[in-house]
Amino acid sequence: VHHLVLPGFFFNISKYGPLVVVNVASAELIEQVLRQEGRHPVRTEMPHWRKYRELRNQAQGPLTEIGAKWQRIRSILNPRMLKPKHVSSYANTINEVVTDFTERVAWLRDTSGRGVMVNDLTAELYKFAFEGICSVLFERRMGCLNEMVPEETQKFIFSVGEMFRLSPIIVLFPQSMWPYLPFWKQFVEAWDYLFKIAEELVQKKMEEIQEKVHLQQDVEGAYLTHLLLSEKMTVTEILGSITELLLAGVDTTSNTISWSLYLLAKDPEIQEQLYQEVISVCPGDKVPASDDIARMPYLKAVIRETLRLYPVVPGNARLTVENEIVVGDHLFPKKTLFHLCHYTVSYDENIFPDPHAFLPQRWLRGTEEKSKHPFGSVPFGFGIRACLGRRVAELEMYLLLSRLIKHYEVRPDPAGTTVKPITRTLLCPAKPINLQFLDRRVQQDEQRATAGVSL
Numbered sequence: 001v002h003h004l005v006l007p008g009f010f011f012n013i014s015k016y017g018p019l020v021v022v023n024v025a026s027a028e029l030i031e032q033v034l035r036q037e038g039r040h041p042v043r044t045e046m047p048h049w050r051k052y053r054e055l056r057n058q059a060q061g062p063l064t065e066i067g068a069k070w071q072r073i074r075s076i077l078n079p080r081m082l083k084p085k086h087v088s089s090y091a092n093t094i095n096e097v098v099t100d101f102t103e104r105v106a107w108l109r110d111t112s113g114r115g116v117m118v119n120d121l122t123a124e125l126y127k128f129a130f131e132g133i134c135s136v137l138f139e140r141r142m143g144c145l146n147e148m149v150p151e152e153t154q155k156f157i158f159s160v161g162e163m164f165r166l167s168p169i170i171v172l173f174p175q176s177m178w179p180y181l182p183f184w185k186q187f188v189e190a191w192d193y194l195f196k197i198a199e200e201l202v203q204k205k206m207e208e209i210q211e212k213v214h215l216q217q218d219v220e221g222a223y224l225t226h227l228l229l230s231e232k233m234t235v236t237e238i239l240g241s242i243t244e245l246l247l248a249g250v251d252t253t254s255n256t257i258s259w260s261l262y263l264l265a266k267d268p269e270i271q272e273q274l275y276q277e278v279i280s281v282c283p284g285d286k287v288p289a290s291d292d293i294a295r296m297p298y299l300k301a302v303i304r305e306t307l308r309l310y311p312v313v314p315g316n317a318r319l320t321v322e323n324e325i326v327v328g329d330h331l332f333p334k335k336t337l338f339h340l341c342h343y344t345v346s347y348d349e350n351i352f353p354d355p356h357a358f359l360p361q362r363w364l365r366g367t368e369e370k371s372k373h374p375f376g377s378v379p380f381g382f383g384i385r386a387c388l389g390r391r392v393a394e395l396e397m398y399l400l401l402s403r404l405i406k407h408y409e410v411r412p413d414p415a416g417t418t419v420k421p422i423t424r425t426l427l428c429p430a431k432p433i434n435l436q437f438l439d440r441r442v443q444q445d446e447q448r449a450t451a452g453v454s455l
């Protein structure tokens with residue numbers, strides 16, 4: 001939908017199946033909508049996700065819940081997902097997954113990339129993001145980065161993909177038809193599998209905790225342990241939320257890292273600048289920890305600029321439930337669905353001069369242009385309904401990107417370099433991103449050897 005609106009045409013109305021949508025495409029108007037969002041903002045109704053949960057007596061999570069119930073869930077889930085001191089405690093867990101990914105890159109190059117290429121990077125990064133978020137949420141490794149991915153994990157990943165593939169098809173039909181659609185049956189099966197595995201993981205964690213309590217050992221853990229111990233949610237509620245966190249946290253992160261690497265491969269100067277920052281903060285074999293990341297402003301700027309150019313959530317919705325709202329000169333009634341066209345606005349040259357250029361320095365402190373509107377690029381949304389996983393996603397992206405760039409020089413695919421984005425709910429690469437990964441140590445050794453010969 002976001003492609004329908006060009007900067008300068010501030011809003012228009014379009015239809016998507018039974019839905020009437022008001023597309024909003026200027027930073028000022030987006031700000032206006034978001035500032036009137038009330039105490040319980042709603043994105044869309046997500047009737048198909050809600051329906052599954054009603055069918056199986058499962059609880060809604062932060063993505064699907066609405067009103068006061070939504071607020072209660074967020075107040076329980078927020079602290080351990082968004083407070084910096086808690087989020088930084090996940091760095092070691094994520095770094096272990098990063099180590100495995102770096103090794104997997106080496107293995108992929110050697111086994112299927114003639115020593116340099118990694119093909120379909122996004123698919124590989126999907127496995128990284130899946131493993132990363134599971135390691136935080138369930139405090140368990142799933143084996144996504146192993147040479148042989150366990151069958152259960154493979155089916156789990158497949159079910160997530162199926163659920164997303166079927167979702168936009170199902171909402172095009174009226175609810176009364178769903179029980180008769182073959183897609184609906186597949187959709188329910190995919191969700192059933194997701195809940196089954198999530199339930200097993202939660203069950204195992206509860207047994208572990210009970211065992212430790214029995215042995216009078218300290219119970220330490222990350223997200224799930226905390227939720228279970230706090231007893232603020234029932235196990236059913238925890239499951240409802242944790243499955244949604246997992247779904248929201250995989251494609252988003254993996255697509256963004258893919259785009260970052262793609263952009264860095266095309267721009268050796270920016271890549272070199274990033275490399276210099278990483279090795280000056282973390283020389284030798286030092287692995288970046290969260291306080292090192294705090295000293296890498298350029299790394300953050302690279303990710304920030306990537307999210308401006310490729311906002312994985314290219315458009316975001318707001319359904320006004322509680323009140324009428326004013327946008328521009330118009331008064332819109334209750335129950336109007338707004339589509340906030342973030343992608344379009346991110347390329348507004350009045351806000352971001354030379355909008356198509358990859359310029360991380362736009363985001364460095366002290367170089368901000370006065371004209372930069374705060375709603376020009378809001379990749380994680382805004383306000384109380386904004387992304388719950390933002391801090392964890394950033395930590396994952398910072399740790400992975402810094403270590404990959406420290407270890408490897410990335411270069412474009414010699415067979416062709418242009419990959420365009422396409423909207424598949426999220427903004428995804430339209431074709432596989434293949435990149436060369438050159439081991440910096442090997443390169444440096446070779447340079448030293450050549451220098452030795454010439455001496």
Ligand code: HEM
Nearest residue numbers: 062248249252253313379380381382385386387388389393
């Ligand atoms: C680069 C990575 C990510 C991006 C760009 C992103 C972006 C977004 C955006 C734009 C929204 C809608 C916000 C709004 O309506 O104002 C959102 C919601 C959400 N995100 Fe993320 N996200 C990312 C990663 C994650 C991760 C890793 C998780 C889970 C750990 C996550 C969990 C959620 C949840 C649960 C919501 C719904 C919040 C609610 O409705 O209360 N996201 N995200």
